[in-house]
Amino acid sequence: MSAHVPAEEHAHPTPGTYAKIGLILFVLTALEVGLYEITYGESAGSFGHAIQPFFIPVLLLLSAIKFALVAMYYMHLKNDSKLFSGVFVFPLIIAAVVILALIALQAYHWSFARSVG
Amino acid sequence: MTDHAHALETSTGLDSRKLAIWTFIGSECMFFATLISNYLVHKGKSLVGPFAHEAWKDPATGKVFEPIIEIPLVTVGTALLLFSSLFIVLALYGAQKGNRKMLIGWLGATILCGMFFVGMQVYEFTHFVHKGLTLSRNMFGASFFILTGFHGTHVTIGVIWLATMLVLALQGKLTPNRSLNLEMAALYWHFVDVVWVVIFPVVYLIR
Numbered sequence: 001m002s003a004h005v006p007a008e009e010h011a012h013p014t015p016g017t018y019a020k021i022g023l024i025l026f027v028l029t030a031l032e033v034g035l036y037e038i039t040y041g042e043s044a045g046s047f048g049h050a051i052q053p054f055f056i057p058v059l060l061l062l063s064a065i066k067f068a069l070v071a072m073y074y075m076h077l078k079n080d081s082k083l084f085s086g087v088f089v090f091p092l093i094i095a096a097v098v099i100l101a102l103i104a105l106q107a108y109h110w111s112f113a114r115s116v117g
Numbered sequence: 118m119t120d121h122a123h124a125l126e127t128s129t130g131l132d133s134r135k136l137a138i139w140t141f142i143g144s145e146c147m148f149f150a151t152l153i154s155n156y157l158v159h160k161g162k163s164l165v166g167p168f169a170h171e172a173w174k175d176p177a178t179g180k181v182f183e184p185i186i187e188i189p190l191v192t193v194g195t196a197l198l199l200f201s202s203l204f205i206v207l208a209l210y211g212a213q214k215g216n217r218k219m220l221i222g223w224l225g226a227t228i229l230c231g232m233f234f235v236g237m238q239v240y241e242f243t244h245f246v247h248k249g250l251t252l253s254r255n256m257f258g259a260s261f262f263i264l265t266g267f268h269g270t271h272v273t274i275g276v277i278w279l280a281t282m283l284v285l286a287l288q289g290k291l292t293p294n295r296s297l298n299l300e301m302a303a304l305y306w307h308f309v310d311v312v313w314v315v316i317f318p319v320v321y322l323i324r
Binding site for chain 2: 012014015018019021022025026029032033036040055056059060062063066067070071073074075081083084087088090091092094095096098099102103105106110
């Protein structure tokens with residue numbers, strides 16, 4: 001064996017850490033659904049209406065946290081080689097740009113279509 | 118040779134199979150980005166119902182189409198998929214430590230969660246078709262079935278992959294020095310999970 005230790009041999013989290021992350025993921029999902037119920041559910045009142053502008057940003061933030069937790073701890077990107085992170089994150093950035101660009105393009109298309117009647 | 122650290126020594130010091138699965142996952146990110154984009158750009162563009170969150174009355178027939186989305190059912194499926202991600206890392210931990218009981222138990226639990234998720238999706242799709250939403254009914258139906266259908270297909274492939282790992286584990290062939298085989302399947306499974314982490318709010322919660 002060479003002196004160079006493969007990055008994949010770095011220590012991975014323990015079952016206790018995995019369970020804590022699982023609990024956090026469960027709580028975040030419950031928060032997402034709870035937020036939906038407060039904002040749009042049958043019992044949503046004036047408070048629900050008031051927080052509607054914050055609904056999508058908060059939901060996307062919660063999703064991003066869940067995504068990052070799974071990638072860092074369950075997929076071991078936190079401990080593994082940075083090359084794996086790069087191979088995953090670079091296409092992820094392209095994916096995000098593609099989504100935003102297409103939304104912007106379609107928004108422009110529909111606004112243009114409306115303006116010309 | 119059975120020890121992958123020796124068998125697959127590379128200039129980067131990383132296992133080429135692991136790099137390959139990460140590259141594949143990277144490509145899958147872009148694949149799902151196109152499907153999510155497709156869903157988002159067609160959101161709210163349907164001319165006829167049924168719709169995701171609002172009831173719709175057909176002006177020609179007077180028939181009322183109820184909102185399609187049922188949050189409680191999908192929330193259960195989402196929770197199962199998240200728990201399955203926990204179970205598969207515990208199974209991998211068992212494989213790496215040579216704990217066969219832990220490996221088989223958690224791997225079996227992961228497969229069960231995956232099967233429940235696929236079952237939930239089959240039930241949901243059938244239910245939606247009965248409520249009048251088909252692939253060709255409107256923009257929502259087309260983009261919804263394409264996006265969630267491809268995800269469901271990925272989950273099904275993951276269940277089959279994990280089932281083969283379970284067979285290997287039961288045969289005693291998933292030893293610690295071969296645990297990379299399970300790690301690759303686990304990475305794919307986690308990816309399927311993180312895609313759902315995005316799809317769930319985008320499709321089911323955002324109005």
